[in-house]
Amino acid sequence: xxxxxxxxxxxxxxxxxxxxxxxxxxxxxxxxxxxxxxxxxxxxxxxxxxxxxxxxxxxxxxxxxxxxxxxxxxxxxxxxxxxxxxxxxxxxxxxxxxxxxxxxxxxxxxxxxxxxxxxxxxxxxxxxxxxxxxxxxxxxxxxxxxxxxxxxxxxxxxxxxxxxxxxxxxxxxxxxxxxxxxxxxxxxxxxxxxxxxxxxxxxxxxxxxxxxxxxxxxxxxxxxxxxxxxxxxxxxxxxxxxxxxxxxxxxxxxxxxxxxxxxxxxxxxxxxxxxxxxxxxxxxxxxxxxxxxxxxxxxxxxxxxxxxxxxxxxxxxxx
Ligand SMILES: [Zn+2]
Numbered sequence: 001x002x003x004x005x006x007x008x009x010x011x012x013x014x015x016x017x018x019x020x021x022x023x024x025x026x027x028x029x030x031x032x033x034x035x036x037x038x039x040x041x042x043x044x045x046x047x048x049x050x051x052x053x054x055x056x057x058x059x060x061x062x063x064x065x066x067x068x069x070x071x072x073x074x075x076x077x078x079x080x081x082x083x084x085x086x087x088x089x090x091x092x093x094x095x096x097x098x099x100x101x102x103x104x105x106x107x108x109x110x111x112x113x114x115x116x117x118x119x120x121x122x123x124x125x126x127x128x129x130x131x132x133x134x135x136x137x138x139x140x141x142x143x144x145x146x147x148x149x150x151x152x153x154x155x156x157x158x159x160x161x162x163x164x165x166x167x168x169x170x171x172x173x174x175x176x177x178x179x180x181x182x183x184x185x186x187x188x189x190x191x192x193x194x195x196x197x198x199x200x201x202x203x204x205x206x207x208x209x210x211x212x213x214x215x216x217x218x219x220x221x222x223x224x225x226x227x228x229x230x231x232x233x234x235x236x237x238x239x240x241x242x243x244x245x246x247x248x249x250x251x252x253x254x255x256x257x258x259x260x261x262x263x264x265x266x267x268x269x270x271x272x273x274x275x276x277x278x279x280x281x282x283x284x285x286x287x288x289x290x291x292x293x294x295x296x297x298x299x300x301x302x303x304x305x306x307x308x309x310x311x312x313x314x315x316x317x318x319x
Contacts, residue, residue, distance in 0.1 A: 055287070055289055056097065056112075056113075056260055056262075057261065057273060058113045058254065058271065059283075059286070060116075061115065061275050062117050062120070063120050064078045064127045072122075072276065077277050077278070081275070085112055089110050089287065090111045092111055092113055093113065093137050093185045094113040094225055094254070094270075095224055095251070097113060098252045115141060115227070117141045118157065119140065119170060119171045121169035121172070123179070124172075124175040128179055137183060137184065137185060140185070141225070141226070141227035143157070143189045143191070143193045144190075144218075145193070147172070153192040153193055154168075156194070186215060186225075187223060187226055187254075188223055189227045190207045190211050190228075190229050191211045191214070193229045195235075195236050197237060197238045201244065205244055211226075212250065224251045225250060225253065231254070231256030237255060242269065245268055250268065252270060253268040255272065256272055256274055257271035257295050257298070258271075258292060259271045273291070
């Protein structure tokens with residue numbers, strides 16, 4: 001989850017129900033940004049464009065809930081996403097994206113990897129049965145301090161949930177092991193979900209290698225994948241953090257960005273499209289590359305311009 005008290009960890013959105021504790025001006029600003037972003041997405045999704053023959057995309061979810069909010073994916077919406085993905089895409093585990101063969105794909109259907117961040121109970125209760133019913137694999141990036149009920153991790157994620165903090169339910173060790181037995185894959189997502197860009201090398205080792213060690217202890221298997229908390233390479237990831245991920249033994253690591261995976265993608269900086277309560281046509285546009293312009297625009301424009309419509313450059317600022 002993200003550090004701003006009404007935002008989730010990466011580029012997920014804020015729920016109207018979460019807005020009750022913020023000022024009207026702030027609420028209006030957030031609502032305006034999301035309305036503008038939604039309009040831009042719908043416009044780009046409607047543009048006719050040639051679909052690249054070889055397209056690989058990673059999707060980043062967080063939470064699946066019965067009640068739709070901007071911060072989580074409604075169960076019915078997730079079901080519709082999986083139905084479309086199963087019919088139109090080749091689904092692979094995230095870690096296989098380090099393979100050049102998978103990055104190229106076979107050109108017949110887009111290749112998609114499904115991921116979840118943070119480690120919530122609903123991943124086991126709601127997401128797992130739906131994934132299993134479609135026979136689709138997914139990779140879950142776990143904040144190990146959340147699983148261990150670490151006070152700092154809980155405080156950061158509760159702040160992100162805002163008024164909904166009472167409904168925050170960390171996944172348990174037993175549920176993780178059950179999902180592992182069901183064929184789901186796992187990666188680390190730090191110990192306490194900080195903004196890694198704010199940390200020195202020793203702190204980075206503690207968060208990055210520490211989360212891998214703890215997850216390996218829980219699962220009793222090797223963990224090779226990592227996802228950077230918050231995930232925006234401009235605001236939440238440093239060169240030192242990437243280097244520490246490499247020296248910690250991770251072979252793949254995920255960011256958040258509006259772009260697909262290419263043959264030139266650094267395996268330690270694999271972009272993922274944020275997905276929340278998107279209608280299927282927006283999900284389809286992300287998979288087929290019609291929203292890549294957003295990623296290219298964010299890359300070329302200065303932060304002061306892209307910030308208002310981006311995943312939130314201030315995320316990760318805070319204790
Ligand atoms: Zn997160």
